Amino acid sequence: EDAEAMDSSINKAAKRPTRINNSNAKRLAKLSKPELPLILCGMIALIFSSFSSLAIPAFFGQIVQVLSASRDINTLNNSTLALVIIFLIGSLSTSIRAYLFTLAGQRFVARMRKELFAAIIKQDVAFFDQSRTGELVNRLASDTQVLQNTVTVNISMAVRYTIQIIGAIILLFITNWRLTLVMLAIIPILAVSAVFYGKKVKMLGKQVQEELAKSSTTGEEVISNIRTVKAFAKEEKFVAIYGKDVHQSYLIGKKLALAGGIFSGGVFLVAQLAIVLIVYVGAKQVLNGDTTTGNLTSFLLYTLSVAMALAFVSSLFGDFMQAVGASDRIFELMDKVPSIPITGGDILPNPVGEIELKDVNFTYPTRGTQVLTTINLKIQTGTVTALVGPSGGGKSTIVSLIERFYDPNSGVITLDGVDIKRLDPRWYRSIIGFVSQEPLLFAGTIKENISFGVENASMDDIRAAAEKANAHQFIGAFESTYDTVVGERGVRLSGGQKQRIAIARALLLNPKVLLLDEATSALDAESEYLVKEAIDRLMHNRTVLVIAHRLSTVVNANSVMVVNQEEIWESLNTCRVLVFACHLEDVQLPVEVSPVNLCMIR
Numbered sequence: 001e002d003a004e005a006m007d008s009s010i011n012k013a014a015k016r017p018t019r020i021n022n023s024n025a026k027r028l029a030k031l032s033k034p035e036l037p038l039i040l041c042g043m044i045a046l047i048f049s050s051f052s053s054l055a056i057p058a059f060f061g062q063i064v065q066v067l068s069a070s071r072d073i074n075t076l077n078n079s080t081l082a083l084v085i086i087f088l089i090g091s092l093s094t095s096i097r098a099y100l101f102t103l104a105g106q107r108f109v110a111r112m113r114k115e116l117f118a119a120i121i122k123q124d125v126a127f128f129d130q131s132r133t134g135e136l137v138n139r140l141a142s143d144t145q146v147l148q149n150t151v152t153v154n155i156s157m158a159v160r161y162t163i164q165i166i167g168a169i170i171l172l173f174i175t176n177w178r179l180t181l182v183m184l185a186i187i188p189i190l191a192v193s194a195v196f197y198g199k200k201v202k203m204l205g206k207q208v209q210e211e212l213a214k215s216s217t218t219g220e221e222v223i224s225n226i227r228t229v230k231a232f233a234k235e236e237k238f239v240a241i242y243g244k245d246v247h248q249s250y251l252i253g254k255k256l257a258l259a260g261g262i263f264s265g266g267v268f269l270v271a272q273l274a275i276v277l278i279v280y281v282g283a284k285q286v287l288n289g290d291t292t293t294g295n296l297t298s299f300l301l302y303t304l305s306v307a308m309a310l311a312f313v314s315s316l317f318g319d320f321m322q323a324v325g326a327s328d329r330i331f332e333l334m335d336k337v338p339s340i341p342i343t344g345g346d347i348l349p350n351p352v353g354e355i356e357l358k359d360v361n362f363t364y365p366t367r368g369t370q371v372l373t374t375i376n377l378k379i380q381t382g383t384v385t386a387l388v389g390p391s392g393g394g395k396s397t398i399v400s401l402i403e404r405f406y407d408p409n410s411g412v413i414t415l416d417g418v419d420i421k422r423l424d425p426r427w428y429r430s431i432i433g434f435v436s437q438e439p440l441l442f443a444g445t446i447k448e449n450i451s452f453g454v455e456n457a458s459m460d461d462i463r464a465a466a467e468k469a470n471a472h473q474f475i476g477a478f479e480s481t482y483d484t485v486v487g488e489r490g491v492r493l494s495g496g497q498k499q500r501i502a503i504a505r506a507l508l509l510n511p512k513v514l515l516l517d518e519a520t521s522a523l524d525a526e527s528e529y530l531v532k533e534a535i536d537r538l539m540h541n542r543t544v545l546v547i548a549h550r551l552s553t554v555v556n557a558n559s560v561m562v563v564n565q566e567e568i569w570e571s572l573n574t575c576r577v578l579v580f581a582c583h584l585e586d587v588q589l590p591v592e593v594s595p596v597n598l599c600m601i602r
């Protein structure tokens, strides 16, 4: 099944059209504006280094000329000194250029990563239902990395070698125009093969990137679910799946290697033959007295520098194409406007906390079937409403809709009579507390975890919340009390302890409306009691919607709603629930009401 899911995502990735357009390049240039001072200084250094390398062949030519003809020691001394100075300037400016461009690249990519992360985290929950974690992480890490090299180092190299090619060709003409014409005759052959090669590399490079993204997605998922993998002894299966993904990228890498090999060999051959040709024609010119040995030496060195620069530029071409592909994926994410914003909208000055669902219909964007049909539900201020019903009936979906993780397809949800779509989501969520079945704690201290929803909470408030949540005692038993680090690589808390921290978190937030998903997992009797007592304190004086799994919760609720997939929506009064509960008492709840039971009660 997993392999199938993966295959289908592979197909999707392969089918995604590759739009490569100029506007991305423009946008990248625009985004790198803050790095402009660095890039400009880098360019100046680059011009120095390019010109110094252009000057070298001329002086070498002079030295050879001294040897072969003039025998003038002064010229030899001067040329040697000039070469030393040129090398010094060249090395220094190369250092500066490399430093400035790399620095600009690092800054650029750091900024892109921050912006991209902000764009990702602003997306609505439906987006995360559709995206795979590994793929998103991969975009943050590897696509931005590809951009870093291109936007800075590669651009600087491209500029450098373009200067070198143009400059060297001009100097070639000045040095020996007839020989230059002979040399230029081979350029078209090189250019055509470079274009073919560049296209091939672009395509293969993109494929490699996609295959890599896939394998890292698999790796991520498996490692983060390692316990399940181990529990079902599926290590080898996933080694095989991961191996398959990696093998795919290896296969493409093999093609890339072959293309690279043929291209470099071919270019090498053409270049060598061209040099032999030039040496032959040039030597004949020297023999005829049309040119000097020194002149021919300079010419050959310029030719070599053109050839080298051409080889570099053509290899950069492939990288550029890869980067434009990566920026495509990045911009697609950055431009995605979430259908549910994170801020903006009205704020109610004194909310009472009455929640109502009117004719709500809902289908998950990722799934075709309707989960909720014409739901009507009113949660009166200060009352407790229990949701019961079979697993998969839609209880959590109702909670998600009230949290506004999703918007209903039709119908409205209101707070104090105002459509929640009109309210500022940040404000709205701040008056809604949510305690889930299995609360997740962030890697950080207990203090940070309790004050998660409230900025600048005082230590006194945090402690008071922990006391009410029956958490203060066990926290006090840790060596560093509230500064104890929990979560990954921190102290491992028991299920009941985590729940009490989550309850303390909700108590500190002090929400008007409380959404509660009771834990189904069994706690030991003492924990159970402590958690229950904490929850009772938390529910006190609030509008509460609880997904109930315990008989006591159902019995004590002001109203009980039965949620079922087959559109059965009932509001039972407590009296009927008691009857119903008596009926089920000896089977030991969690209360999972099935339609059959319901009919039976009637």
Ligand code: ADP
Pocket (backbone or CB within 6 Å): 129, 364, 366, 367, 371, 389, 390, 391, 392, 393, 394, 395, 396, 397, 398, 563
């Ligand atoms: P309950 O909380 O009563 O167990 P849920 O609200 O979790 O029920 O689920 C109701 C239905 O919606 C189920 O069929 C479930 O598979 C589906 N569902 C729940 N969450 C999602 C989601 N994020 N994406 C798609 N379908 C979902």
